[in-house]
Amino acid sequence: MDGPRLRQVFANVMKNAVEAAERTPGARVTVSLYRRHTAAVVEIADNGVGIEPEHREKIFLPFYTTKPTGTGLGMAIVKKIMDLHGGEIDIDSVPGRGTMVRLVIPRSPVPAAVEVG
Ligand SMILES: Nc1ncnc2c1ncn2[C@@H]1O[C@H](COP(=O)(O)OP(=O)(O)O)[C@@H](O)[C@H]1O
Numbered sequence: 810m811d812g813p814r815l816r817q818v819f820a821n822v823m824k825n826a827v828e829a830a831e832r833t834p835g836a837r838v839t840v841s842l843y844r845r846h847t848a849a850v851v852e853i854a855d856n857g858v859g860i861e862p863e864h865r866e867k868i869f870l871p872f873y874t875t876k877p878t879g880t881g882l883g884m885a886i887v888k889k890i891m892d893l894h895g896g897e898i899d900i901d902s903v904p905g906r907g908t909m910v911r912l913v914i915p916r917s918p919v920p921a922a923v924e925v926g
């Protein structure tokens with residue numbers, strides 16, 4: 810897998826989770842990792858402000874932000890990188906309750922024998 814790009818994905822999603830929950834008393838961000846068939850699944854859940862259903866699709870648009878100093882680029886980049894990896898993003902969110910972002914990352918093919926020398 811493309812480590813640096815995936816790190817960018819995790820960082821962007823984590824940052825949103827932390828920002829969404831920062832005013833929640835008992836703010837909590839939970840990361841769960843598991844395997845589904847051959848894919849790696851990473852779920853990042855927060856108990857923050859949540860996303861209104863009508864904004865669910867817009868969050869992937871470049872420059873869409875609901876934050877005073879947001880760039881609106883984080884999730885656009887996440888979407889782009891996940892698409893490039895054949896990955897999937899699912900979002901479950903309840904306004905006022907929290908959000909769960911699920912990243913399904915397919916295992917990349919094992920490279921054939923590497924020639925040395
Ligand atoms: N975990 C989350 N909880 C609530 N809203 C979120 C979450 N993640 C993303 N969003 C919404 O999606 C918008 C776009 O996110 P992003 O592309 O990372 O840009 P930015 O964080 O700069 O606003 C955010 O402004 C916010 O409205």
Ligand SMILES: [Mg+2]
Pocket residue numbers: 821824825882883884
């Ligand atoms: Mg962001």
